[in-house]
Amino acid sequence: WSPLDLVPAAREAWAVLGDHTLYDELRQTATATYYEDLTALTDAISAAEPVPDVVALPIHGHLHDTPDHDATDGPESDSETTGHGSPVDAAHAVLEHTLVTLQTFLADDRLAGTRLLVLTHHAVAVTGNDPIDLATAPVWGLVRSAQTEHPGRIHLIDHDHHPDSVTALASAAATAHHHDEPHTALRSGTPHTPRLTPQTHQQNQPRAWNPDGTVLITGGLSGIGALLAHHLATTHHIRHLHLVGRRGHHTPGADTLIHDLTTAGAHVTITATDITDPNAVHQLITSIPHDHPLTAVIHAAATTHDTPLQTLTPDHLHPVLAPKIDGAHHLHHHTTHHNLAAFILFSSISGLLGGAAQANYAAANTFHDALAHHRHTTGLPATSLAWGLWAHTSTLTTNLSQIDRKRLARLGLHPLATAHALALFDAVVFGPAGGPPVLVPARLNTATETPPPLLRRLISPRRPAVRATRGAQAAGQDTSLAARLAGLAPDQRNHALLDLVRTEVATVLTHPNPTAIPTDRPLIELGLDSL
Ligand SMILES: NC(=O)c1ccc[n+]([C@@H]2O[C@H](COP(=O)([O-])OP(=O)(O)OC[C@H]3O[C@@H](n4cnc5c(N)ncnc54)[C@H](OP(=O)(O)O)[C@@H]3O)[C@@H](O)[C@H]2O)c1
Missing domain, CATH: 3.40.50.720 (NAD(P)-binding Rossmann-like Domain)
Known part of the structure; x- marks a missing residue:
């Protein structure tokens, strides 16, 4: 996890769902409105209230400090692995709730220009000693898959309840958006972004297992x-x-x-x-x-049961x-x-990268990663x-x-x-x-062109067009598609748009020649599935 410099918070309207404390704190630094849940927000939009720029969805779990040393080997101690207060049951419940909220958010066209900020508390560990909440950790796998399927719509921010982190939240959201960083962890007011780093192989004495075990x-x-x-x-x-x-x-x-x-x-x-x-x-x-x-x-x-997020039901989530x-x-x-x-x-790496059509499987794998960290912190x-x-x-x-x-x-x-x-x-x-x-x-x-942010220290992006665009953005030029089309003669605009769509389709289908992509066939027939 590397620290990132904060950029100033944008002047954006926030909707805070279901968390009065967060709402009161966020109001100090941003324009915020409180809604009980996403349904209350969409009802309010139907009643002509303005559509927010950002929706903050706080995810509540519980930092599970189960005293493992108190566990006995008997089935009577199973209350700790299932039932009330267990991270297992809590994880299932939190994931189902998050899934349904994501689906509602993504299905509502009125929110197409709104960013969803999923806010967790210690669902990831930034240092080796960070506590980790096993109940909310798998939300990161689920949301990462949603991000893979719906790029640019959702941000994940984990925070530590430090007063500086609360103050920095609006800026951290702007920073994540500005740098195109889908995942951030706020620690003592500083955003950190994750990158995989190479693990060097050391030539020490190898370990062996008990041959009789x-x-x-x-x-x-x-x-x-x-x-x-x-x-x-x-x-x-x-x-x-x-x-x-x-x-x-x-x-x-x-x-x-x-x-x-x-x-x-x-x-x-x-x-x-x-x-x-x-x-x-x-x-x-x-x-x-x-x-x-x-x-x-x-x-x-x-x-596994692979299906896009929008068609994932609880019946295919929990198993x-x-x-x-x-x-x-x-x-x-x-x-x-x-x-x-x-x-x-x-x-599976799909938990870390967010597997397309694998939100359930990615969430399950993120639990493994969190459990390994949790065991480490307890010396196991x-x-x-x-x-x-x-x-x-x-x-x-x-x-x-x-x-x-x-x-x-x-x-x-x-x-x-x-x-x-x-x-x-x-x-x-x-x-x-x-x-x-x-x-x-x-x-x-x-040789990949578009490595996900997590791999950017291991693979350098090779997409000159994107780099050129970012350079122009930094220089303050408007590089949006609308601006480019506006600069063209009307009869050139269709061609430019067609070129763009064909180039994207050819990239996705790894087709060598964009101009050979037929314009009169449905994309699904060419091999583009719903993802
Ligand atoms: N293959 C890959 O490329 C890959 C990549 C990344 C990660 N992984 C991970 O590697 C592991 C093995 O994957 P695989 O590809 O070898 O899968 P696989 O061939 O489907 O094997 C999975 C095994 O799990 C058993 N199983 C499923 N549910 C169970 C349950 N409730 N209780 C007991 N056993 C159960 C299945 O046997 P029954 O149906 O008889 O229960 C099956 O033998 C998985 O954890 C997977 O996530 C695999």
């Missing part, structure tokens, strides 16, 4: 979980593997996997367990024999959240007293690996179309070959201790 892999019966089980048995001579999935032995390919692992010398236990069920997770953990104690947890269980939010938290809770060498969460081992796309096709990735893959390449991501991915896993997990809780093993396409 049990390694538990959820989602270990298929996809990259199974590849990893094989790698651990063959390369690292792990002798006790416990593989979990809901289908257990009935998972296609399970027999071959067991045969291969057994041939490599591993003793394999397979259980059909739904990791979202706290009692089942408790039973799973207590079933691990004392003479082969649990030494490492690798949580790779996941499901995708559950394996990663509920499952990860149950595993965290029930293994607190185990002397683990590693607790590894398989996450944890690594969240926010993988880029693997080249190996799994159930999760089998439905990715060529256009989806090209979209990822444009963002700066190439698929990771299995051997490369496993080498990265080894470098992190068996390399020197003391690394950060969240790492992003991914293969970057450094």
